[in-house]
Amino acid sequence: MAGACPPELAVAVAETGGMGGAGVLQFAPLRIAEWVEQFRAGSSGALQLNIWIPEPPVADPDERERRVAEAREFLGRFGTPDDAPGPPPPAFDAQCEAMLAARPTVISSIMGVFEPDFVRRLHEQGIAWFACATTLDDALTAQEAGADAIVAQGMEAGGHRGSFDQEAAERTDVGLFALLPRFADHLQVPIIAAGGIADGRGVAAALALGASAVQVGTALLRCPETGTSKEWAASLDGLAPEATVATRAYSGRLARAAPTPYVRAWTEPGAPRPAPFPDQLRLVGQLRRGEPDGMDEVNHWAGQSAALATEEPAGEVVARMWRDASGLLA
Numbered sequence: 001m002a003g004a005c006p007p008e009l010a011v012a013v014a015e016t017g018g019m020g021g022a023g024v025l026q027f028a029p030l031r032i033a034e035w036v037e038q039f040r041a042g043s044s045g046a047l048q049l050n051i052w053i054p055e056p057p058v059a060d061p062d063e064r065e066r067r068v069a070e071a072r073e074f075l076g077r078f079g080t081p082d083d084a085p086g087p088p089p090p091a092f093d094a095q096c097e098a099m100l101a102a103r104p105t106v107i108s109s110i111m112g113v114f115e116p117d118f119v120r121r122l123h124e125q126g127i128a129w130f131a132c133a134t135t136l137d138d139a140l141t142a143q144e145a146g147a148d149a150i151v152a153q154g155m156e157a158g159g160h161r162g163s164f165d166q167e168a169a170e171r172t173d174v175g176l177f178a179l180l181p182r183f184a185d186h187l188q189v190p191i192i193a194a195g196g197i198a199d200g201r202g203v204a205a206a207l208a209l210g211a212s213a214v215q216v217g218t219a220l221l222r223c224p225e226t227g228t229s230k231e232w233a234a235s236l237d238g239l240a241p242e243a244t245v246a247t248r249a250y251s252g253r254l255a256r257a258a259p260t261p262y263v264r265a266w267t268e269p270g271a272p273r274p275a276p277f278p279d280q281l282r283l284v285g286q287l288r289r290g291e292p293d294g295m296d297e298v299n300h301w302a303g304q305s306a307a308l309a310t311e312e313p314a315g316e317v318v319a320r321m322w323r324d325a326s327g328l329l330a
């Protein structure tokens with residue numbers, strides 16, 4: 001979970017028999033190395049490093065400019081942006097080299113596939129590649145490109161949707177119960193279920209439907225190791241599945257979040273469409289820098305099973321999920 005993955009959380013998960021993970025999207029190469037060092041100081045367990053695949057910019061520059069101007073004006077109601085150019089995002093290629101150098105158990109991708117040369121190199125080093133997919137077409141593309149396992153992400157999931165074609169994300173919102181049997185019937189590689197799994201019942205159901213493992217996000221967001229802000233943790237407490245919102249308001253890409261005033265504002269009649277990715281992300285970053293105290297609801301990611309997230313330590317959450325699932329499967 002990019003932005004919600006301190007080494008302490010990964011250590012707690014790995015030490016309980018799971019696979020710890022880091023979303024390195026915003027990490028510079030040096031930070032990737034440091035993070036892995038911190039993880040290894042606490043655990044010799046399995047480790048996954050994850051990154052978003054970059055996409056080509058949106059086609060029509062005039063349309064893009066118009067939408068950026070509209071979004072910028074609308075964002076003015078939340079405060080005054082700091083228009084100074086912020087730090088540039090870390091370079092994807094350098095991040096990939098840093099992930100290889102760190103020799104994790106798994107390197108995983110979302111929103112596309114790696115180049116063949118990178119896949120060859122990670123395999124030569126004995127690292128497995130897990131690729132996130134939200135449709136069978138995308139899963140087959142990833143399998144063909146050499147993915148060793150597919151993360152089947154249902155539309156229940158918190159955070160960003162892993163669609164390869166981001167423009168199609170709303171039209172291809174398949175729930176995990178439909179996605180898993182479809183993947184199981186057509187893929188040769190193992191499947192990892194993600195989306196709305198937050199207790200032993202979800203784990204057991206996913207395994208019964210054809211998954212070999214599960215990937216959990218939202219259920220760990222209230223754990224003490226995660227370091228989620230007080231406001232974010234409170235917005236998850238008792239949050240109904242139907243109250244979560246799939247929104248492009250944070251980054252220009254579709255992501256599931258809690259219904260904060262910020263998110264709701266973008267659904268009001270007359271609100272513009274958010275700017276395309278990555279412009280919306282940049283605009284929100286500028287606003288956040290300009291209003292560091294007033295924008296605490298950016299970004300309250302939440303999956304549809306948020307109400308099942310507890311404040312237990314992460315190791316206890318993972319142990320309970322597996323214990324309860326084992327009981328149900330027996």
Ligand SMILES: Cc1cc2nc3c(=O)[nH]c(=O)nc-3n(C[C@H](O)[C@H](O)[C@H](O)COP(=O)(O)O)c2cc1C
Nearest residue numbers: 001002023110157158159194195196217218301303
């Ligand atoms: C705060 C947060 C950040 C996330 N960041 C990433 C990410 O960087 N890369 C990724 O592949 N998935 C990311 N995800 C999605 C998760 O990998 C997973 O698909 C999702 O959490 C599963 O659904 P659940 O939240 O209902 O458990 C994120 C999810 C959350 C909640």
